[in-house]
Amino acid sequence: MPALSNDHPLVAFASSFGIELNDVEIYEDERTNDRSVRVREGSTLKTNSVALRVPFSACVGTSGLRCGKNVCPLDDGAVGSSREFYTASDRLAATLAATRAENGTHEAYCVALPGRVETPTTEWTKAEIGELGFVRAIANCAKTKSRDDEVERRLLEKYGAESWAKHFAWARACVRSRAVGLEHGESFLAPVLDMVNHSHTAANVKWDPSDDGDAVVLRALRTIESGEELLTQYACEPAESFLLHMGFVGGMNPYDRVELWTSLEAAADWFAETFKSERGEVVLDKAAGRQVAMELEAQQRARERASIVGLAGGADAVADESAEIRLREVQSTLMGPSVGWKTDYDEALWLMFRHFTKALMPDENADHIVLHAIKKRCEEMLMSMRTTIEEDEKLFSAEDTPPRLRLAVEFRLYKKCLLVKHLRESS
């Protein structure tokens, strides 16, 4: 895989914007066009040193940010401001689409971006999405696709005649797969830095604002030797986030989770149906069970709201408005009660099941019953899968498995292993 030479338009663009490539080089796979960033031959990066510095003037962002490109065509001052319906990432996508249409200072960057970003939410068929096997992933795909269609419909209605509108879907996929977010801020696109790949467990650099506040930098988390690939951790999130929007699973993800029920209410119903009397009668009052679930869910939502509104800065009206949009975005993709790799059970689920157990089986050890219930559910889910772990392993390693199916199998395989882990958890 060759490194891009100094006369490559992207390298020339980088140098004209003060993105220094003294210590790193961009590599490009000739077959797939996939890029990565490596430490230059002869250089070694010390812990905490700056591996790459990208001035904000080279970045593409939305209006509140000090990026070189920050004019969003959706912010046209019309009644019903763009923030009411469009999310921050829609607005960033429109800014990138306009940057591409303009063919100006950022032309080399736009040309270097992938021509198409293949993810389940952009290109997969329903049958291919179905292979993901887990309800939450399939539901998130459907929600994303239907909102995307609605956004595009509105956008074309109003801006269809403008040159940037035809680049919007492409720009949205680029934004989802490569925008950078600094703590508590809106995200933006940082050329070259966005060519660094992700690792769930072996990141050697992290992005930060520069000390002078004029740039975003990649800082070495350890000594990185000459020729080593730079890897960063985009986010600590379940596999859905990576696969649906960035098109990869990336192996074992310690932050992955499996949704056991779509809501606490569904979990309450399941408990009532599963723990019946010896004569097979439902003993947990279902309506009362759902009430407990609803109360716990309301408390959870209030906590989420407080944290998101708090992050957005509170009293300021615009911040509140964008916090509400962010809250809706977050809540629309939230998982119901779930289990993760670390033995961190969903707190509200645990509380609810303990409450039910104490009411129904006061003489039992409540924690043992809760664990038993969770294991039972994990077993049920595994049994309901169309393929076994062994079949998935074979499919994953077979050479003739189509790439999309292989990715779906990788996704569901790790989820199944997670369920097995909980099934084996001792009381």
Ligand SMILES: C[S@@+](CC[C@H](N)C(=O)[O-])C[C@H]1O[C@@H](n2cnc3c(N)ncnc32)[C@H](O)[C@@H]1O
């Ligand atoms: C921010 S870009 C990174 C640079 C990218 N490789 C490129 O060619 O420009 C994110 C994209 O890189 C790929 N990628 C990043 N990390 C990956 C990983 N660990 N495994 C597989 N693909 C990865 C995915 O296609 C993802 O959508």
